[in-house]
Amino acid sequence: MIDASRYGPWAVIAGASEGIGEHAARQLAAAGCSVVLVSRRPEVLDALRTSILADDAAPGAEVRCVALDLATDDAADRLCAEVADLDVGLLFYNAGADVRGQVFLDRDADEVLGMVRCNVVTATALCHALGRRMRDRGRGGVVVMSSGAAIAGAALIATYSATKAYQQILCEALWAELDGTGVDVVCVLAGTTATPAFLRTAVLTADDPSVMDPAVVAANALAALGHGPAVGASDELTQMFAGLYTVPRTMLIEGVSAGTRANFGLDG
Template sequence: MDLHARYGPWALIAGASEGTGAAFARQLAAQGFNLILVARRLAPLNELAETILTEHGVTCLTASIDLSSNDAADRLLELAEDREIGLLILNAGADANGAPFLDGALANWDALVMRNVMTVMRACHHFAAPMRARGRGGVILCGSGACYGGLPGIAAYAGSKAFDLVFGEALWAELQPHGVDVLNLVMGRTDTPAHRELLARQGKTLPDGCASPEDVAALGLARLPHGPICNWGLADEDAGYAGSSAAQRRNRIRQISAAIAGQEAE
């Protein structure tokens, strides 16, 4: 598939400084996308942008934005200016706390929920509206298998990813008739610097079988037109750790949407 023809000319990637976000950036640059790269740390963003410019010659803008700040989504919109953002990838959202809910400072959980819930929702509202008006576009919400159930030590994180999952499914149902694709890319353990750092603080090592950021990004881009869910490591019809398969959830949403449409038409 020619992703640039389907979604171009610009892609905005939040959480692009390393790991999966950087992998998205490199793969999209290779397909001719101009990029807006955002993360909290500017130095690695600029290094990535210089590499992309050298290798692919595309325009690459960078900005340091704390995605847990209340004005983060507004700053993303200001940064984009009047550029046609055809692909929005919201990749930031790792849990760097690694603590039970009551053992962590409330301010840390507030920041996590702001980044994973409020900024995600606001950014989708800002950027998906012009996509719907144009009749084309794509949104990838990078999630986690934690979205399928609560686990000790990641209460706020799992809850925020559960919101993203259900929100993304509904957004897919609303935007699909308008030519806009939405995908929840549900990741498993991925070998990213953030994941390694958290494990190191806990005195743990990286387990075997972790996915590579490059493979995860490639899968997300390949499955975007088929939303609303892609579960890393599972086939479309395989329920596995998700409890119900991506295909089952997709069909359920379609059935409910058709029933609602029928009721409204009566």
């Protein structure tokens, strides 16, 4: 269980209403951290707040909701204003999947740039603003949920794989820079996970043996704090991803692109 005296008293979960973020919030509250739940649907956040307080929260743990689209230009500023009065010890940046494959040039430019804003711009701005506050107080943690898609560019998820690679490289650099400051940084590369967003696509089902439980991914991600810079969401995935780095680049890109085409049942 996560150490609330090290990563509390408040944790900000960006992308908290369901799936990995929801489970991270429940697990953090059970460990005694107060949590800020951030995502777009206010009614879902309010229901989750009630559920966490009733079912999970350790005595004294509080829950605050912030309904916000992380893909907007001012998202980081707005979120920082909402948590300005809180002693934030953990950022868990979870939002930002692309569960719908489509050729880059056939997507709307705003969709593509929205993914860049969510996965790159807002994630970076929050690491910067909240990371500074953690460094000043001498302790804290940053967890960024990335993906195996970070390892190579893949057809049909071009912007997604590029932004997930950015997240990994950013975390690796911050891990190096913050060594010795008391702030732990880790990027967690998830494989296929039975989140509601993923299940809504019906590409795979939750009982497929390759699909992970989001509660397990959340627990492994929190347990990875202090073991950065980047890990898979399970030991098996860490090993598998390490093996992929040894594959010649062109062969790797062709292989992962064949995988996304097969997954989505699409050409491109």
